Amino acid sequence: MCGIIGYTGSESAVPIIIEGLKKLEYRGYDSAGIAVYGRDGINVIKRKGRLAELERHVSGISVNYSSGIGHTRWATHGEPSDINSHPHAGSRNEIAVVHNGIIENYKQLKEQLEKKGISFISETDSEVIAQLAEYYYDKYKGDIIETVIKVSNRLEGSYALGIICHDEPDKLVAIKKDNPLIIGEAAHGNFIASDIPAVLKHTNKIYYLEDKEIALLHKNQVEFFNIDKEPIKKTPETVTWSVESAEKGGEPHFMLKEIKEQPKILRETINSAGNDGENKIVIDNLDITRYNKIVITACGSAYNAGIAAKYVFERLCRFPCIETELASEFRYKDAVIDEKTLVILISQSGETADTIAAMREAKLKKSDTLAIVNVIGSTIAKESDYCVYTAAGPEIAVATTKAFSAQLAVLYILAVSFAVKLGKITSETERELMAEIAALPEKTAAILEKVDEIQKYASTCIGYKSIFFIGRNIDYAIAMEGSLKLKEISYIHSEAYAGGELKHGTISLIEDGTLVVAIANCERLYPKIISNAEQVISRGAKVVLIGKNCRFSNANCELFDLPECNELFSPSLSVIVLQLFSYYVAANKGLDIDKPRNLAKSVTVE
Ligand code: F6R
Numbered sequence: 193m194c195g196i197i198g199y200t201g202s203e204s205a206v207p208i209i210i211e212g213l214k215k216l217e218y219r220g221y222d223s224a225g226i227a228v229y230g231r232d233g234i235n236v237i238k239r240k241g242r243l244a245e246l247e248r249h250v251s252g253i254s255v256n257y258s259s260g261i262g263h264t265r266w267a268t269h270g271e272p273s274d275i276n277s278h279p280h281a282g283s284r285n286e287i288a289v290v291h292n293g294i295i296e297n298y299k300q301l302k303e304q305l306e307k308k309g310i311s312f313i314s315e316t317d318s319e320v321i322a323q324l325a326e327y328y329y330d331k332y333k334g335d336i337i338e339t340v341i342k343v344s345n346r347l348e349g350s351y352a353l354g355i356i357c358h359d360e361p362d363k364l365v366a367i368k369k370d371n372p373l374i375i376g377e378a379a380h381g382n383f384i385a386s387d388i389p390a391v392l393k394h395t396n397k398i399y400y401l402e403d404k405e406i407a408l409l410h411k412n413q414v415e416f417f418n419i420d421k422e423p424i425k426k427t428p429e430t431v432t433w434s435v436e437s438a439e440k441g442g443e444p445h446f447m448l449k450e451i452k453e454q455p456k457i458l459r460e461t462i463n464s465a466g467n468d469g470e471n472k473i474v475i476d477n478l479d480i481t482r483y484n485k486i487v488i489t490a491c492g493s494a495y496n497a498g499i500a501a502k503y504v505f506e507r508l509c510r511f512p513c514i515e516t517e518l519a520s521e522f523r524y525k526d527a528v529i530d531e532k533t534l535v536i537l538i539s540q541s542g543e544t545a546d547t548i549a550a551m552r553e554a555k556l557k558k559s560d561t562l563a564i565v566n567v568i569g570s571t572i573a574k575e576s577d578y579c580v581y582t583a584a585g586p587e588i589a590v591a592t593t594k595a596f597s598a599q600l601a602v603l604y605i606l607a608v609s610f611a612v613k614l615g616k617i618t619s620e621t622e623r624e625l626m627a628e629i630a631a632l633p634e635k636t637a638a639i640l641e642k643v644d645e646i647q648k649y650a651s652t653c654i655g656y657k658s659i660f661f662i663g664r665n666i667d668y669a670i671a672m673e674g675s676l677k678l679k680e681i682s683y684i685h686s687e688a689y690a691g692g693e694l695k696h697g698t699i700s701l702i703e704d705g706t707l708v709v710a711i712a713n714c715e716r717l718y719p720k721i722i723s724n725a726e727q728v729i730s731r732g733a734k735v736v737l738i739g740k741n742c743r744f745s746n747a748n749c750e751l752f753d754l755p756e757c758n759e760l761f762s763p764s765l766s767v768i769v770l771q772l773f774s775y776y777v778a779a780n781k782g783l784d785i786d787k788p789r790n791l792a793k794s795v796t797v798e
Pocket residue numbers: 491492493494495538539540541542543544547590591592593676677680793794795
């Protein structure tokens with residue numbers, strides 16, 4: 193979703209802000225803008241479209257500005273346009289604001305301000321913040337902190353705000369509620385940002401702002417206040433992500449780089465959760481015998497990881513009640529959960545609005561919450577009772593790949609640990625299963641060596657109007673992920689079906705030239721999925737069969753053999769082929785793979 197960057201320091205603000213915005217592009221946006229403060233006051237430049245468009249317009253402006261804010265907007269209120277882009281300034285151009293989130297009471301606030309003679313120029317909810325800030329700044333005789341507190345007290349909804357003020361050229365103020373915002377402290381100045389990669393080149397010293405805390409950034413120090421204007425002390429955290437981890441590393445797209453990183457991140461995640469890392473301590477401390485129900489909840493790909501996990505948990509733990517729910521559904525359904533329920537939340541960003549709401553709903557009903565999160569210090573990581581981190585590093589491509597794989601690995605290890613605690617498996621079986629999990633990085637590396645084969649095949653598939661993915665049991669879960677990945681980045685219509693469901697409707701869509709991707713890792717169900725393949729081939733479809741020991745031979749079927757693997761962990765292998773397939777279909781179509789249309793990396797609003 194929208195991205196915020198702000199800087200005040202001894203260097204030129206404009207190139208630093210533009211560079212920071214580029215690092216936030218992956219979040220998804222349709223327009224961008226900056227506001228900088230220099231000798232001649234606040235200068236706001238904003239443009240609909242890609243950052244390159246904005247860059248063209250800022251290229252002429254003085255580099256002497258040393259404080260400013262920047263924003264990539266993903267339209268919610270009002271169409272993408274120059275006027276609706278951020279930053280928004282008040283009518284007197286005294287205060288400029290960048291905003292992530294949604295102001296729910298903006299209409300009432302707007303009406304009240306209009307009655308005071310203030311006129312608005314955009315259709316956004318965000319402009320109301322800038323106008324309100326100017327109104328209070330005037331009323332409180334230039335006290336910027338008092339102003340921000342007053343503004344915040346009037347806003348309903350969610351917000352992360354970066355604010356600069358005409359009279360305070362070397363300062364930058366930030367506040368947040370239900371939307372992430374970090375503060376970075378560097379040698380040459382201080383930053384605000386909605387995500388770590390935006391500042392990683394300058395600093396790894398990060399403060400995580402809590403709801404309604406205010407940060408006042410000076411060029412050489414940062415002060416923090418609570419909502420009562422009392423100074424508070426915060427301790428920075430040192431982020432271990434490297435600068436290179438947020439760069440493309442010579443690959444044409446972040447997505448391909450992230451796909452190829454999977455053996456490494458799997459190794460690190462498995463080490464930390466299964467061997468001797470901090471995650472293992474969290475997992476060991478969790479007493480599964482206290483619960484009689486497990487609910488796994490998440491959105492998008494993280495939800496698909498949860499669907500796969502349900503099969504693994506059921507098989508290994510023989511736990512009577514395990515559900516996987518979309519967080520957007522779970523939060524509104526008045527779920528039957530209580531203190532005997534463990535709610536597992538899966539989220540790469542740790543900031544997905546629906547998953548946060550699901551977590552809060554679970555806590556309200558006294559359930560324990562266990563989060564599997566990638567971004568350290570994110571809302572879900574902080575608010576959950578237990579948190580296991582995936583070691584995926586920064587994931588920049590909008591379509592998740594490595595974080596999904598890391599989530600699966602953590603879920604497998606959890607399932608094995610729960611099964612042991614519940615007395616459902618012997619220590620010998622535990623050892624065997626953990627050895628299987630430990631072998632996954634090597635097996636994924638072996639699949640990645642066949643990248644050329646997948647690339648070649650994918651290049652023949654760009655003409656399809658529709659592609660179906662089928663699988664049974666855990667293969668169905670990974671079929672869902674394959675289908676989601678393909679539609680996200682290639683814009684080809686796609687659906688995933690449980691193989692057994694074909695005859696209940698979908699088969700009517702199969703005709704000459706339809707492509708069906710069939711996943712076949714479940715030994716017991718192999719004949720069933722082959723039968724599905726035969727049925728669709730006889731109706732004119734072409735089939736791609738992905739699995740281990742694929743023994744099916746047909747002129748209309750392409751095979752991708754996977755290494756031998758316990759079927760419970762096979763999603764980690766199938767998904768590599770599916771990710772590469774989607775990637776190369778989209779690449780051959782010449783699409784903007786890392787930033788697919790209409791999608792945002794982190795869905796922080798509903
Ligand atoms: C798909 C994708 C999304 C996310 C979903 C949840 O490639 O990236 O479907 O999985 O938006 O995001 P997180 O994991 O950040 O909660």
